[in-house]
Amino acid sequence: MSHHNSQHERASHDHHGTGEELAPRAKLVKLLKHWMRHNEEHTRSYRQWAETADAQSMPEVALRLKEAAEAPVGIDRQFEAALKCVRQPR
Secondary structure, eight states: OOHHHHHHHHHHHOSTTSOOOOOHHHHHHHHHHHHHHHHHHHHHHHHHHHHHHHHTTOHHHHHHHHHHHHHHHHHHHHHHHHHHHHHSOO
């Protein structure tokens, strides 16, 4: 099982290791926050590898990685908007 699946299962099925099932709204809050943190980790990694590619005279690779690092920013905006909606239902 990948770290993505195991973290998702813990975040969505188990409330602090008690085996207690979370309500859907609480699950969403927890998952959205997890996904945003996860995106931050990936973004940092992409940027670090872009620097490595630059240092290794691979400017095209560095450019692509820098561009890839921007994609999660837009995704996180959607997650933040979803989180706001979950916390303040109409």
